[in-house]
Every structure is written in C-alpha cells, then in structure tokens.
Amino acid sequence: MTLIGVLDLASVVIFALTGALAASRAQLDVIGFIFLGCLTAVGGGTVRDVLLNRDVFWMVAPQFLGAATAAAVLVFFTAHLLESRLKALDWLDAMALAVAVPAGVGAALSMGQSWPIVLVMGVVTGCLGGLMRDVVCNEVPLVLKQGELYVTCCFAGSATALLLRQLPAGTLPTGSALIGCGVMVFALRAGSMAFGWRLPVYKSRPPRAKR
Amino acid sequence: MTLIGVLDLASVVIFALTGALAASRAQLDVIGFIFLGCLTAVGGGTVRDVLLNRDVFWMVAPQFLGAATAAAVLVFFTAHLLESRLKALDWLDAMALAVAVPAGVGAALSMGQSWPIVLVMGVVTGCLGGLMRDVVCNEVPLVLKQGELYVTCCFAGSATALLLRQLPAGTLPTGSALIGCGVMVFALRAGSMAFGWRLPVYKSRPPRAKR
Amino acid sequence: MTLIGVLDLASVVIFALTGALAASRAQLDVIGFIFLGCLTAVGGGTVRDVLLNRDVFWMVAPQFLGAATAAAVLVFFTAHLLESRLKALDWLDAMALAVAVPAGVGAALSMGQSWPIVLVMGVVTGCLGGLMRDVVCNEVPLVLKQGELYVTCCFAGSATALLLRQLPAGTLPTGSALIGCGVMVFALRAGSMAFGWRLPVYKSRPPRAKR
Secondary structure, three states: OOHHHHHHHHHHHHHHHHHHHHHHHOOOEHHHHHHHHHHHHHHHHHHHHHHOOOOOHHHHOOHHHHHHHHHHHHHHHHHHHOOOHHHHHHHHHHHHHHHHHHHHHHHHHHOOOOHHHHHHHHHHHHHHHHHHHHHHOOOOOHHHOOOOOOHHHHHHHHHHHHHHHOOOOOOOOHHHHHHHHHHHHHHHHHHHHHHOOOOOEOOOOOOOOOO | OOHHHHHHHHHHHHHHHHHHHHHHHOOOEHHHHHHHHHHHHHHHHHHHHHHOOOOOHHHHOOHHHHHHHHHHHHHHHHHHHOOOHHHHHHHHHHHHHHHHHHHHHHHHHHOOOOHHHHHHHHHHHHHHHHHHHHHHOOOOOHHHOOOOOOHHHHHHHHHHHHHHHOOOOOOOOHHHHHHHHHHHHHHHHHHHHHHOOOOOEOOOOOOOOOO | OOHHHHHHHHHHHHHHHHHHHHHHHOOOEHHHHHHHHHHHHHHHHHHHHHHHOOOOHHHHOOHHHHHHHHHHHHHHHHHHHOOOHHHHHHHHHHHHHHHHHHHHHHHHHHOOOOHHHHHHHHHHHHHHHHHHHHHHOOOOOHHHOOOOOOHHHHHHHHHHHHHHHOOOOOOOOHHHHHHHHHHHHHHHHHHHHHHOOOOOEOOOOOOOOOO
16 A cells, blocks of 8 residues: 555544534534534545546545444444544544645655645645534534634645655655654644644724624 | 336426425515526435446436426415415425336436445435425424334335345346335335334434524 | 636635624634634635646646635734724625636636526526635625525526627627626625615515524
8 A cells, every 4th residue: 555545544534523522512423423524524535636627536446435334333333432522533533644745745746746736735625524523514614714723734734755755865764754744734733723823814894793 | 118217207206396385484575486496306316326437317318307497386386275285295205215216226227337336325315305495495394203104215216126126037137126116115115104103213412502 | 817717816806805804803813713714714615626637727737726815814913903893804705706706607618518507507606606615604695684685696697697698799708708707796795785676585484493
C-alpha cells in the first residue's frame, strides 16, 4: 500500500468516527451513524477526485466504505463511554485533518499539478468532509468557528509540504514532505485548541445583524 | 423507453412536486418553485452520474427539466387545494424515494458495478435530492429526522435488489429486482410514517448542547 | 483574452468581494476571508464545468484563485470603511450575477449546447456560488429571499441572450448577446432591490410551521 493509500485510509476511518459522533449528538439510529460517517469520511476526497478528474477513490476500492462503516458502527456501540463527545469530536477531527491534508497534497503532487492547485487540494481534502457533516447536521461549520485556526492549519500544512519539496533534490523524498505537512497541520490545530493560538480576526463592528 | 428511463422520469416528476411544495412553504414566486423543484428533481441523479462518470442524464435529455418545470408550475397553482402541504410533501417524498432508489441501483447494475457501489448509488440517488432541498430551505433534513426510517429504506431497497439478483439465473430478470427494490423502499418508509416503525436510536445522554 | 475569459475574471473578483464581506459579518480571520471568498468566487463556475465535462476553469488557470485571494485580502483591510456591509454585499452580488450569468451562457453556447442547457448553465453559474456562500454561513440563501427577484434575473438574462442570438445571422455577434444578457440581469436585480419589482408570490396560507 502506498503512503497516499495509508493516509487516505487513516483519514477515512478518523473522519468516519467524527461523523458518527455528530450522529450520536443528533441521536440517530445505526444507519444514520453509517450515513453521516461515510459522508464525512469520503466527502473531501470525493470533491478532490472529481476536480482532478481522477477515478473517485472509494469507487475504485469500496473497502474504504467498509472501513468507514465499521468505524461508524463502533461509535454507535461505544460513544456512551466517552466523557465528552464534543471534545472527542474536535480532537478526532484534528487528527483527521492531519492525515487528510497530506493525502490531498500527495494526490495532486503525484499528478504533477502546479503549486496553487496542490495548495487548494490540501485544503479541499481536509476541510470539505467536515464541512458537509456540519452543514447536514445544521451546526455552525468548524471552518467558520471564530477565533480558532482551521482552514489556516490546512493551508499552512500544504505550504509546508511544498516548501520541503523545494529543498535540494535527493535530500528529502516526497514521503517526508507529506509527513512534515501532517505534523504542521496537527501542531497548529492542537495549539489553537489547547493554547488558544489564533490569527487576529476582523472586528471593526458589532456582530452582524440577522438578514 | 427503458425501465430505468421510466424510473428516472417518475422520480424527477415526484421529487419536483416535493421541491415545489417546499417552495410553497417558503412562499416563493413561481421561478422559485421551478428552481427548488428542478434542484430536488435532478440533485440525486446528478451526483450519481458524476460519480459514475456517466453523461448527466438531464444534460443528455433536457426533457427531464421540462417535466420538472411543469410539475413545479402545477404545484404553484394548486398547492392551496391541499389540506396539509407538509403531509403531502412527506408522502410524495416517500413515493419519489421508491422510484429513485431503483433508478440508481439500475444505473449502477447496467454498468456492471460491484455490489457496494450499487448499494451506495441507490442511497445517493434516493437521498441527495431531498437533502439538497432541505439544506437550501434551511430545514432539518428528512435524512436526520429522529426516529423515522429514511436512509434505512434506501439501504434496504438496494439490498433487496441485490439479493433478488442472486436468485438462480433466468428465474428473475433485472426489471423485477428493481420493482422489488421500489416496493421494499415504499413499504418501509410508509410503515415508518404510518405505524411508527423504527430502529433503536442512540440515546445514552440528554440531547446535544449547542456548539 | 476572450470575452468569456473577461466575464469569468470579473465574476470571480466580484463574487470574492461578496464572500469576503460575508466573512467580515461572521468576524473571521484573514484565511477565513480567503476561504469564503474563493468558495463564492469559483463555486458556480466549478459546478458548470463539472456538468459540462470541461476542465475546471481555475484548475487550468490558477490566476483566478490569485485574483479571488487578492480581492478577499483587500476586503479584510478595508471593509470597516463601508457604511453598510450588508448593502454593499447585496449590490456587489448583483454585479457579480450580471457577469457570471453571461459567462455561463457563453461557455454553454461555445460548446454548441441546446437551449435548455444554455438556460440552466446561466442560472447555475450565477446562483450556485452565492448559494454555497449563504449555506456555509448559515444565512437564509439570497435565492430564497421572499419577494425579491434573484433566480428570475438569471433566468431572464439567459433567455435574453438566447433570443438575441435568434436575430438574423450576422446582425448580432455572440458578444453582443452576452452583453445584453448581463444588462438584463443587472437591470432586473437592481430594479428589484431599489424599486421593489417582484413576481406575485405563493401566499394562500400563513407561513409554514416549523417541522
């Protein structure tokens, strides 16, 4: 199995756990857990593959869906053991980001895409699965949560991979660049959640009036 | 016209009726009825065709859009005759599911896809049009409505078609398998709405706190 | 640069401004501005290109993303100068519609698509970027705002282009038809916002009950 395959599998399983946790917060039945788990698990990668005009990864290898289904069922039977499902969801989402972003970057790099496209594919693969989960559940999307780094982590991780690849040829294989990318994503996201790291937000006015 | 064509047409028309009923609940103008009707009518099939890398069905035969438009305009002028638009919406949605799921299953079978993909295409074609309608209208998606079978019906219907196809060759043509699929979807959905059939839901905790 | 290229660029920049204004209303950081700006800027055109099975325009020419990013950053530093960000958003959105609809119509015409597909591509390219922005921001989508023309403008503009093309050959090049399309979109939308032009809405009942 290639490194990109491993990253895809890990991100599918971890994102499926977050989708199933969202289903537990909405008190769905086991099929609802599987539906939300699979949607979250393959959402970002599906958009990436459609945009890159590749075969959609889980159509080629439906085992990915099996893995997501197993993860969702596991959560259905064990979520009550967690002390805080919301906290677990946020930390698992951070881990999923840290494997999904390098999976997106790696897929784009392996097709010889230009650097802006590589950047975008990292962000798309990382963010869109979770965004679909939050939109379907009618929650404020994590990507829009004020005062936390989220899209920024994906962006910085993708940029890290691109920079590491610029080092003199031979000193660093692509695999290491992808690992550096994942470490950067997780470090920033974890720092933001645990220590409140953030970028300055736009705040010249009181909050928006409702439309 | 092939059986899949008939199923596609029926699901387009019935889903368009549900989209237009949603538009009547939001008190839109006639173009809004057409927009929501068409979105709901072709949403699921479009995602199916993009994933399967087929030509999108309504691009090949724009008559589908004409049928959806006619259905939406009909609702604009007659919805006030209904006693309960919400109830009509739910029952029409059930009928649309019962034709859309076999349409999705049939399309995947005709391309020789493996069984997990066939299952997914049944669920995708059935659920996504209504999901788009509900997300755009900012309503809690039907797929997430607690304590009702919805995704489960699509899932069980697709599985029924796959099982019927496993019978000794020659005893049952694909067409019958698709009809069995539709009957299963409608029976489960109707039973859930009329008699409260349901799966046990996850309920170890009080409802989620708002994020 | 072709006329379609100019229209695409203009619609990307103006839609990016609207996405960034939505980000300012949600008080995001600068990366949030860029994310929402780019999503709004390329959302409609991306769906158009995927449906038409063309290469996605910003994958071929990533400069479009650069332009959207620059527009979003500009808004981050200057939005506080605006008297009413909501009003600016609505008027910019009207301008973006007026260039995005002809861009969609032109792309479909250049591929020799039939008239129903041309109509749909005008509406899709015009409406979907803004719809994604509003769904992600959890606002009532502009397309659903009661008593304002929105989808209607896209529809009428696309129809105008198709009618102008029916004039005796040679009297009017495609470019003029696209300009007529844009003028029609903006005139209707502006008239709706400034003078309250509207179509009769469906209103036989009190507003919907919550599901």
